[in-house]
Amino acid sequence: MKGSMEMFRFLESTATQYMTSKVKSVTRQCTMGELETLFAQHDFDAVPVVDNGHMLGIVTKFDFLRAFGFTTGQMVPSYDELMKRTVGEVMTEGVVHVEPATPLTRVLQLMVNLKLRSFPVLGPDRQLLGMISRGDVMRALKQATQKAR
16 A cells, blocks of 8 residues: 555656756857867756757757768868857757656656656746756655655
8 A cells, every 4th residue: 555655646746846947058059069068067968959048959968979970971070170060050959848747657658768868848938947857757756655654
């Protein structure tokens, strides 16, 4: 019985209760060099790209690395040239997001199915409200089970 009550607490939880609301973001004009510094300073895998509070997309470490991808038929730009490129050139625009009221069970399901580490939490006008990560979901699961003891 106690186990079902613990899971009920988790089932009632929503993205807004566990998301990180103070989110580092960048603009489209941010350079790859600036992005590299941000990734080095913080343990982020993805950073939202925002304009006037509205989310335009996301830029990930994978997007960063993909900018260095090349085929034998292409000339590889120099490292310095690549570092001058902007986030707007490499970001991912079609981003899976959740809403503040999205149940954590749905967030967990999306993370597992899509193998993603985090999602932006967006308001009705695509305003960035926060990010919810695997760590946030794990914290919610832990808190749900600890409260019952």
